[in-house]
Amino acid sequence: MPYATTVEDGRYRTVCRMCHGGCGALVDVADGRLTAVQGDPDNPNNRGFLCAKGRASLAQLDHPDRLTRPLLRTGARGSGSYRPIGWEEALDRVAEALDTTRREHGPQSLVVAQGTDRNYQEWLFRFANSYGTPNVLGPAHVCFYPRVMAGILTMGAFTFCDYEGSPDLVLLWGCNKSMTHGDGVIGTRLLDAVRSGTRMLVVDPRRTALASRAEHHLQVRPGGDAALALSMIHTIIEANAHDHDFVARHTEGFDDLAEHVTAYAPEAVEHITGVPAGQVREAALAYAAAPAAAIELGTGAQQNRNSFQLCRAALILSALCGNIDRPGGDVIWEPPGIIGRRALPLTEALPEEQNRLRLGADRHRILSMAGWAHPRSVWDAVLDHRPYPVTSMLVHGSNLLVNYADSDRVHAALERLGFLAVADLHLTPTAAMADIVLPVGGWLERDQIVEHAHYVAARRKLAQVGDCRSDEYILTELSRRLGLRHHFWPHADASLDARLAPIGWDWKTLADRSYRPTELRYHKYRTDGFATRSGRLALRSDALRAFGYDPLPAHKPPADSPGDGPYLLTSAHSPFFFNSEFRNIPALRGKEPDPVVELHPQAAAREGIADGEWALVSARGRSIRLRARVTDRVAPDVIVAAACWWYPERGPDGGWRESNVNRLTVNDDENEEMGSSNFRGIRCSIRPVGAGGGG
Template identity: 80%
Template sequence: MTDPEVTTLVEDGVHRTVCRMCHGGCGALVDVRGGRLTRVEGDPDNPNNRGFLCAKGRASLDQLYGTDRLTRPLLRTGPRGSGSFRPIGWEEALDRVADALDRTRTRHGPESLVVAQGTDRNYQEWLFRFANSYGTPNVLGPAHVCFYPRVMAGILTMGAFTFCDYEGSPDVVLLWGCNKSMTHGDGVIGTRLLDAVRRGTRMIVVDPRRTALANRAQHHLPVRPGGDAALALAMIHTVIEADAYDHDFVRDHTVGFEDLADHVAAYAPEKTEHLTGVRAADVREAALAYASAPAAAIELGTGAQQNRNSFHVSRALAILSAICGNIDRRGGDVIFEPPGIIGRRTLPLTEALPTEQHPKRLGADRHRILSMAGWAHPRAVWDAILDHRPYPVTTMLVHGSNLLVNYADSDRVHAALDSLGFLAVADLYLTPTAAMADIVLPVGGWLERDQIVEHAHYVAARRRFAQVGECRSDEEILSGLATRLGLGDTFWDTTADSLDARLAPIGMDFKALTDQHYRATPLTYEKYRTQGFATRSGRFNIRCDALRAFGYAPLPVHRPVAERPEDGPYLLTSAHSPFFFNSEFRNLGPLRAKEPDPVVELHPEAAAREGVQDGAWVLVSARGRTVRMRARVTDTIAPDVVVAAATWWYPERGADGGWRESNLNRLTGDDDENEEMGSSNFRGIRCAVRPEPDA
């Protein structure tokens, strides 16, 4: 793209907004000079980040003015995946997509359409609204390996989910599978943690790697990949055995404590050392440091939600928080309260999906908790496309997801996409997934759309600053398709109308929110004392009888990964990069320069054993497949653990993007996922590492 294709839509000056290059939701200042956006930096007056902005946020203008942006709708003219397209107009593009969606609805039923998304860019609820109105129960996303094991564990355990109250100055924060200073979750970014640490908060870090946070922590527990549930249960065992739990809370507000006490007898730290890789003495010391803190919070990251025990880890840590009296406590784990707008809970219009469609959700027969959250399971989607089990899926509408590198068993994902009758992809770039589409729809980045930002602590306005080519927002695209499919009565005439309507319940419109910019959501504590918990019993369900009714374990358990010793001697896991966001941004020069190659970390003992030199190219193998990465030799991990870069591809290589060469998900499988959420097992699989011949 050339600069003239970018039209600036605001006057010169410094403007406040909210960044969305990742999930952090940092306040940002956008400087406009001479009709051009010249700088994006952190907003020092935003209480969420207080002026901090990560490398990804600072690269926002490289995305806006990038030469590889899609700017016009494209129609495929060559073989799928070839990258052969010709530009078409928006009316033709939307007509073609709507016609394909209408055909599959007529011939095979609305469930034959799968609507997919990547990481949420504040339009997730729009996708659900569209799918529910259309009649398909099949929305596909990374929920099963991201935030939703924790969300659904919280809902079934206490009727809600929680977030860390850093402003309440917790005495201890237990960071579990979460490198918070480098990667950021929705609205709760690393600066909040680091501010609390500067005020005296102590850290307990559970991570296979000795990260910078682990070096600053009072306790570091280097859990073996896949051993998280056993470690959490060992900590619960220690707290109960030492009589260090909150007797009053347990007696007055929980169900099933006696069952729990009996259950965790089998998880003494000495009995679980071989599963966790952590010395029993260290487990006991850390558990009692957590339990004795006047107020403590748990920050659970995706590192613990990407194995077969994801749901059980999430449940166990919620229980640990509860029995230590930290649920909804100031400085503890505060129960989320919606801010009152038409947002995450109501915008999806769940009631529009016909009742008879719910049981048709792909994967609902096995992964019932994932299905309760409204998500289809990826393996079931590929089964429906490739084998027409339990019915045919012929059509996919994908928004902002490079499916080929983000899902387990990427080769099978490719086969499924190649078999589709029709595929439409809305994205900023021609990713390997978009290159397989019949129609590609160009969308705008975060600087190119007006949005309402809804987080745990606030509601804020994200402003539209520029127009790139003919790009449209995902919201506009979905509204255009809805109108063509006769679903217009469930959408608004314009996205501007939708913003005003969503804010009306709190007596605001989008202009008022833009003028105010940031509307804080006041926190309240210990709501359960007057309201109880939003469960059938009104109590915190340590023992969850609803899970038992579903056929699942009513108490958290540890289930070992089904290992394949023939795959190699090392336990493979992965880590998020501070410079990329999952599969995004490898095409942005300033970020790629900081991490130009896919890296696999291994211990010096492993490197010596395999004859691997630091910085050399190596081959990592599992499940009969091999990928290529550059070695980094480090003593920050255990000798039998390797940590690899995930979701790698090479945008500079054209339409194919070299997605096979270094894509870690070619080595992962979805045949050992957990029952409740169907989480793919990305952590703790066996692998081999060897030097690349003639590298």
């Protein structure tokens, strides 16, 4: 794909966004071409490391299948029949459709959706709040926000692992940190700490490479995480191994917690967790004895019906051992002072009467408190007009058909919409259903301010592909057409200086210096208290009680039964793809050409499945096709499927039905607080492809 450079020849420091890690990168430009991308050794986030995805950035930049012009659908939804149109016509058509939606059905009938957040999430919220819709849809219910909201309801803040403080031990829970990176703190930080003597305690259904190196590996059964965390809390309290001073001075509800967890003795929940009681006790006491320990909660820990309960329990575990906001522990994040995550969304622009209309707010009140609509409620509103009709969607960077639970219902909802616009880099199966497709630039094609746990950084625009524009440009132009310009800057680039003004910087200064470190402070609660009503960390959360939820974390068993299948299904992300992206990049697809399902040798022998053969995994009357990998890294009753799979080489449809694990999952509404989809611990069966049909 031809592109033009937007800078002179030279080497440029910037920030990668091929995943959520946000590594510092050095990009070489010579003779009007981007010639190399490598890790920046001076960046404190990755110190020169760049993963396979980052190294494939140039293949993404000039991929022959990149969208380069706006498209208007001319055939049936999903057919991929489009004709190119200009930006003015495209934006006029989108704005006209959104204005019609607003006038005829109310602003709440528009859902603004995102998937891969390329640092524009706050812009989407600003647009939605200005427009008047409370319905922003994203993966928040299964990614990051269960942890964020557990932190806010427990202590008024959320935390990140302090590798600068040299933790003695890191507890990795559902987090394969060396292979998949997220939340601005990447796996190289962990590996550097391990090389310096940090020990690891890993909770994971698979024996990952990290688990093999860990001092303790608790091979939890998928879905048993909350019970395991509570059994560790019980063990520490029973052994009187908690931090008495921190608990007495800075927490509330200890006695209630101690009584509550007596039901979670390791022996009592061994059938739920799958972890021998002796291993639980040994690991819990090792964690409690560490002078400073940090907890890495991955998305794997936030994708089951007990996600919020587990995140609460993990914070309580940290607090019991005095690891909150201490060097080498779980440090409370402080905003860097710019117009960013807190101010940019412009929450105050959304009228209160509209805020009360957020889809799913009646049941998933903590998710709604974070500002997100619930997926199942969105599909209900589209298909059944409950509690009111949703007629239009504006989607940025999300292949909804493979990333959300119950993909068949998602497909039905997209077919029913009156209007759908999608902004993306490629014509995904979701984009192929849109009325208007808007081509956006990747990370090498935009100027952005990037917020990390440790710094504010500059992402530099170095190239221009076709007529692609940034998501920020699209939202700014739509706001102007819809009469919302007073909530936005005259143009997207004008926001850069304005957002940095509170710290006395401008865009040129940040771009020249590459990043601005954020001062790291410890033990802030000693002078400021915690940001709760009492000023103490809530082991027992009266705020949750006021919401109508349990004030103490608990394990809730699944609604299924062994009759639904003999195996527990979970899924795992590949280190070579980012959710559903990059399967069309040969350098990455070549490393993992097929969707894989891992199963134990005993299961393989029982079902007659040989290593490397195709197998059918079935649940809820549906089946998907995956290539078997026989391994003893998983338990005999657990199978692990590849996540978010589709086949870009198959045209507009992308074969999204064939190997997509989310055809087997469901938004069953069991998770009350966050509405987290149950991606872990689903009862299923598996058989050779030749043993029967599927679909």
